[in-house]
Amino acid sequence: MKIRFLLVFLLCASINLQAQQLNVGIRLQKTQQMYWENGISSQYSFANFKPNRLFVGFDFVTSRLGTAMGSNALKQDSYIFSGSWYFFKNKPYHLIGRLNTGYLKTDLENDIFDELPSSAFLLAPELGLTYSPEKLPIALNLGLGYYLSMQEENKSPGTLQPLYYHLTLYYKLFNQEK
Amino acid sequence: MKALLKIVSVCLPILLIVACNATPDITDEMLDGDVIFDPSLYAPEEYLVSAKYPTPTQEDLKKHVLIAAHGYSSTTFEWQEFVQWSADSSYRISSVLLDGHGRTYEDFRASKWEDWRAAIVREFELLEDLGYTKISLVGSSTGGALLLELMQSGYFDSHIKPNNIFLVDPIVAPTNKLQSIANLIGPMMVYLEVDQSAEEDKFWYHFRPHETVSELNKVIQKVRKGLEKGIRVPSGTYVKSFHSKGDPTASTTSTVLIYKGLEHSDGSKIDVQLMNSDIHVFTRLKLRPSVSPLELSNQLDAFTQMAKRLN
Known part of the structure; x- marks a missing residue:
């Protein structure tokens, strides 16, 4: 399953290898009434299609780097693919x-x-x-998300709760302005 | 964008005012009203061993007593089937009514989780003071979480150790995903209305105030954090958790968390049994719309196992 997701991600990335922007960073995530799940995050903007507005991304967060570290909390891993749209073009801050x-x-x-x-x-x-x-190669991202129920509630782990918030610090590996 | 913000800023306060003024339509046929109360409030001696035998004989004190605690929004009705099933047994059962429960909607709304726990502690200490030495506990759903909290807080360090602690569909993680955000959306919802039969309305609150859902969240979060750090079972106490595989209220993950986080003083794990069932608190079958032979068999299995350890 992990490999399948990575292949999909690589396929998406290979559509246009010329990136306008590539950000990588660390993500700290807390789920309401549940675990801290931390990990890595990457975002990629295409040079020839909505540069710096549309980003595709891959995140991996795990309780192994959060609440489960040195505790009896369950170890759980999330593999997340995303599409983001950045509002407020040409500003240092964006609504996403x-x-x-x-x-x-x-x-x-x-x-x-x-x-x-x-x-x-x-x-x-x-x-x-x-x-x-503007003068630093970093970006700070705050997000508030909600996991929609994709199956009957008693068919998913109880440690999956819907509301989460995260803080992600990106380092801009490159930012190729057109 | 500005127009959208303007609409939201105008509509949100109106929505909040409308929601906060909402009062439930409580009828006299509901537990929520001021006509029907839990019968243990009128005749405690029929439910509590401490009230029935205030001056126990030496023969009485040799008997094993099981304190049975029901779940959130429920009443003593939840354990009545086990009480009836145990009618001819050598052990006795104290079926406690959690404080704040079995009374009016407003009484329930004003209660805290510590109040719910107080009823269990009160009966335990009364029995202890009377001289009983063989005491066990069983808790269903939130009752199970409250028993876990007692172990977590070290309550039994300064009291006699229970012989057994049984957990039936204990809740540490909810199945209902909205429950975890009740603290945030609760003030807008005011209460939750439950779809249950008119007969069940006499034994379970039909309307569940958001304040009590927040209290429930507080106690299960406290217990979950305790399990993450590790909770030690009182020495000599046997613990078993029974859990319906398809529990629609208390996620079966709760029992996984309990299994991981709870251990005996010698490092061994507690016993766990997963039941082929899709109902919450599988030991209560009365007033269910239908009862299958499998559900009857599950109930009998749990009752028999508990009785074996109490005789």
Whole structure:
């Protein structure tokens, strides 16, 4: 499953390898009434199609780097692909509309729980704000998203709760202005 | 964008005012009203061992007592089937009514989770003071979370250790995804209305104030964080969690979290049994729209296992 997602991402990226902007960074995420799940984030804007307005991205967040670190919390990993639209062109700050989709896998660890739900498909609209100082190669992104129920609620892990917020700090690997 | 913000700024306060003024349509046929109350409030001696035997004999004190705690918004009705099933047994059952429950909607609305827990503690300490030495506990749904909280807080460090603690569909993570944001949207919703039969309306609140959902969230979050750090079972206490595989209210992940976070003093794990069931609190079958042979068998299985450890 992980490999399938990575292949899809690489396929998307290969549509136009000439990037206008490529951001990579770290993401800190908290789910309301549930875990801290932290990880990595990347965003990519095409040079020839809505540069610096439309971004596609891939995020990986895990409770292993959050609440589950050194605790009994469940280890769960989320692989998230996103499309974002940046409003307010040519400004250091942007309002962002984002749609995320992906896959969550929770490690229930013991065989006795094999029959219980341990994974879920993810779909989450998100609103965000980003600030990018003109003279620095960084961007700070705040997002508030909501996982929509993609299946019956008792068929997904109880550790998947809907409302989450995240803070992502990006480093602009390159920003090729046209 | 400016126009949109203007519309939102005008409409939101109106929406909030309308929502906050909403009052539930409570009838006299509902537990929520001021006509129907839990019967244990009128005749505690029929529900509590401490009230029925205020001056126990030595023979009484040799008996094993099980304190049964019901779940959020429920009443003593939830454990009545086990009480009736155990009629000829050697053990006795104290079916406690959680404080704030079984009374009016306003009483329920004003209650905190600590009040819910107080009823369990009160009966436990009364029995302890009377001289009982064999006490066990069972909690369904939120009752289970409250028992976990008692272990988490170290309550039993300064009291006699329970012989057994049974958990039935305990809630640590909700199945209903909206529950986790009740603290945020609750003031706008004021209360939740539950789709249940007219007969069930006499034993469960029909309207559930958002304040009580927030209290429920507080206690399950406290317990979940405790389990993340690890909760030690009182020495000598046997613990078992039974959980419906398709529980529509308390996610089965709750029992996974309990299994991971709860351990005996020797490091061993508690017992867990997953039931082939899609109902919440599978031990209560009365007033269900229909009851399958499998559900009857699940109930009997849990009752028999508990009774075996109480006899």
